[in-house]
Amino acid sequence: MINLTGAYTDQYQLSMALVYFRMGNGNDQAIFDYFFRKLPFEGGYAIFAGLEDLLDTIENLNFDQKDLEFLDQNGFPGDFLELLGNFNFSGKIFSSREGDIVFPTRPVLRVEGSLLEAQIIETLLLNLLNFQTLIATRASRMRMVAGDRKLVDFGLRRAQGVGGYHASRAALIGGFDATSNVAAGRDFQLPVSGTMAHSYIQSFENEVDAFREFARVHPKNCVLLVDTYDTLRIGIPNAIQVGKEMKARGEQLKGIRLDSGDLAFLALRCREMLDEAGLNDVKIAASNQLDEYVIKSLLEQAAPIDIFGVGTSLVTGQPDAALDGVYKLAYAHGKPRIKISENIAKTTLPDRKQVYRLKDDVGNWIGADLVALEEEKDFGMMHHPFDPGKKMQISDVDMEPLLEKVMEDGHRVYEKTLPLEIADYSRSQLDKLPGAYKRFRNPHIYKVGISDGLKKLRESLSAKNE
């Protein structure tokens, strides 16, 4: 459905690439880190998503004729366009697994390639990873409060244009069960569901006829929307009537859906009315401006809701709406590189790095990731990345390296994984994260620190640039 070419970039990537090309050093090796600085939703963790799409895109990335013609009009010279015409990414990517639980400051992914190619993919990398990580993280918060109730993504109509395509994929990775989005279901093998809207009911003379016809055509997937006219006085009695007719035919009314009014009050009354009518197996679905806070508070009021349909807040990550992921140069022309900032938290971490998750001797996460130079083998202390005084002893803890090679010579070396499998993996990882980091308000801060070697290197490069 979506074919991203080399033009899916910020023009400055090409302006810079042209300079490297003219200087003749665009093929020098470079290393860039992808990381973010701030967790979304004031939460305590994020779920990394979008990697599969990134690898697929990069593996097939080129500049097509339309791209080259446009860049020609924009003043890029012919010999450079010829270079772009032959572009294909031939570097390496080391990455956290898709679905991993990730934290600020530490590299989530590392690109190694020529300066030119690594620069050109920056924008699309940020675009795909920032967004899906945002949405998977939001979905995971909703999953936490929903327990084992069903969560369905209803967001496509309120999504940010065609961004909705990947939003549904990321929602599943974060813990949703299904989506209404047929295109995403088709391309990512997601479970797709959907029954009826108000317009369907309105198009009939009587609500009960609308229900009856739907049951006739969809006897195995009949969820009746009961609030078009009056939920308790008209909608539920009609649904009960059709539910009983289905029962008499040996069929099962699957559910009713509430889309307005006080969902807790209505769900309680609907449950009573359905139960009194012997329709105890009929599920109650609810939708309308839900987010994790509303779901939590509905369930705290014991609203007997079995299925939540979530739209805007899920697929847009409203109010945050973006993850602040960045892509920073760590190495070029044979030397580690750094960006200094008046704000120490924005000074980058130089050179080729690995990230380790710290564990106790039985494998439990102890709540810290270490960023170290790749060649470092023995670790003494972990230092706070920005506060020079803070450190902790780590010589006696177990450490699991987190960045694995997923692309080599421009080709995937990472087995294709479906969103449903990624979701399972992600859930297994999230189970290992202690509850204190999952709190909605003021979660415990997961520590990210740097090694002795990385600290020294950063200090020496900073001093040089003073």
Place this chain on the structure above:
Amino acid sequence: MINLTGAYTDQYQLSMALVYFRMGNGNDQAIFDYFFRKLPFEGGYAIFAGLEDLLDTIENLNFDQKDLEFLDQNGFPGDFLELLGNFNFSGKIFSSREGDIVFPTRPVLRVEGSLLEAQIIETLLLNLLNFQTLIATRASRMRMVAGDRKLVDFGLRRAQGVGGYHASRAALIGGFDATSNVAAGRDFQLPVSGTMAHSYIQSFENEVDAFREFARVHPKNCVLLVDTYDTLRIGIPNAIQVGKEMKARGEQLKGIRLDSGDLAFLALRCREMLDEAGLNDVKIAASNQLDEYVIKSLLEQAAPIDIFGVGTSLVTGQPDAALDGVYKLAYAHGKPRIKISENIAKTTLPDRKQVYRLKDDVGNWIGADLVALEEEKDFGMMHHPFDPGKKMQISDVDMEPLLEKVMEDGHRVYEKTLPLEIADYSRSQLDKLPGAYKRFRNPHIYKVGISDGLKKLRESLSAKNE
């Protein structure tokens, strides 16, 4: 770049369509209205955008083989899939012009077609129009505060995935001058700009060499990013040196860019330093977490910034992140239709309607739009849409109909218009909107009312459904 097929929809559209198909009445004519209920950003108006993309998409919409195979797996029957395989939209669309100033409650666009086809396009219509209207509106707010300074969209990396493609288009319609997004520039003929990132500077041993090489390769488009190491102590002196070298060669350093620190303080100091060096023509560009409020307050502090680069807040519409546009059935099977709600503001307006902008005798907008039945010709009173007591006399005002036919028999009858032309039109319309409606906080509320005939029809349909 993006090829939307029939599968770009919520599955319930197809579940409903299947019922209409089985009942044999899917070809009955229906009318749907697109409108929204709440203005974004607590503002006083919205700018309608996305129409061109919608028309292009609908004109070419079909279900391809992959769509049909997936729907087959999902249990849709063969005869229905055959129908979808032959799908093409053959209805009419009446719409506000793209770039128009629009308000809540009143139809922005009306679809007339078979019940089946009008239902199937709902999701993609909402998806494309809600998002672009949101972004064009946000851009317009930034344009209002920026005056005639240059505004550039830098948002692609933080955009909601491939949604960023249309975000750049909508930003231009709302008043931006250019974008960094090459793919959007290519397909929508937008001005594209872009120079350098921190990584470019970092890849050199010395900042001044990085600047010098850039000036050499891009003598006509050289904007130097000055905050990689230390803006005032290193960056600006280096930029001044290269600016003087360019001047000596008869070239012109176009600008410098600030991307961190206190932008007002730095811009003032940079301006002084540049002016002292005789580089009075060098522009100052600023970026980093800007929105309309930050731009406004920078300019109130007399920050001498000539160019603003805006990212996240522009392309995501953060914190709102979505426009709540809906698509409601107004007519089907030969009769006007209504949806009742416990919340009167959610009760829909039935039947085929026109919208009029009310003007005084010299053509000035008087701050009200009237929604009337299409056949109504004489207007006495305009009624508040939800508060039965409120009304005003309108028999003596001029009225301009706002919905024009833009599609007939499934084909555009609306001349293709480029985003730059739409932006000009939009600006001319916004000039007609009195300032009170453009305030950022507590803007005056633009009135939207209903005609005598529409009020009577709604009351009689509501009574029938009591």
